[in-house]
Amino acid sequence: MGDVLGWRKLLGVIAPSTNTVVQPDMERMRPEGVTNHFSRIYVEDPLALSNEDFIAGTTAIAENTLDAVRSVMTCKPDYLVLGMSAITFYGGVEGSRKWKKQVEDLSGTGASTGAESVAAALHAYGAKTVSFVSPYYPVANAEVRNFLEQSGFTVKRDIPLECKRWTDIAKVGPDRLREVMAELDGDDVDAIVQVGTNLSMVDLAAEYEAKLAKPVIAINTATYWHALRAVGIEDKIQGMGRLLAEF
Incomplete structure (x- = not known):
């Protein structure tokens, strides 16, 4: 027997511990039979006053992401939704692919990144x-x-x-x-x-x-849309833009 609530798919959603928007956003987009299972990347809430400060903060997110992935994988999700943004763009297309590969290699499942x-x-x-x-x-x-x-x-x-x-x-x-x-x-x-x-x-x-x-x-709409389509969920969801409603 499959999961009673997530009978279509279980999605692991990863975001920084300081993030208060990803979880409610993606709950609103969730179709029936799909459940979201949130895991937080531990990160402090530092004061950023320069480019250097900002890079240091995003580097801390990157370094702690894999621990959050290990945690969420204990519930055996079918796919991962990576609800962090900046680090998925770093290094251009190749850097983004390498970042995603780290997550997928560890988890043994697919993942959608913001970039x-x-x-x-x-x-x-x-x-x-x-x-x-x-x-x-x-x-x-x-x-x-x-x-x-x-x-x-x-x-x-x-x-x-x-x-x-x-x-x-x-x-x-x-x-x-x-x-x-x-x-x-x-x-x-x-x-x-x-x-x-x-x-x-x-x-x-x-x-x-x-x-x-x-x-x-x-970006939250795009990432959740990408994840749904990646796992074969084609539901058209109204009220949050054309991407979820039409594509």
Whole structure:
């Protein structure tokens, strides 16, 4: 007999211990018969005042990820959803693949990363030129830009919000993000992307996608969508943008 609640699939969801957005976001996207099993990457909530501080913080996340993977694998999930963002973009396409391989080699199962999921979503929409926002410092935005360009997209603009602490990311409200959207949009971009999994933008992305008549991709939506499709769950989920509803 299979799992009573997760009779279709069990998904292990990994995110930093400071992250308060991934878990509720992905619970909202969960179809019937699919269950999410959360495992937290232990990380402090350091004060970041520079590019160097930011890189040090994301390095700590990277170093502790495998322990969180070991923990969640004890419930025997069918697949992993990696709800951390910055480190999955580092080193371009090849760096992203190497990072994912570490996780898959340890777990013995497949995994969806934020970086590959964003690229897959953009390809699904047929987007070519993009702009993006992150809660990061410029050094990490440069890594995101590099990954996107290596994946075949032209990046026109990007905005690093330079959040000082990991927990501050979840405090960036819709008013600030509406200002950002106005800066990112333009006739020269055919898609807008948000990265940083603790930045709450699932609903705002869906709102602006309808308003602007162009793809607006929130990374948590993209990553969960990518995971569902990877394990053969094709349910169309309404209310959180075209990606889950149409693709």
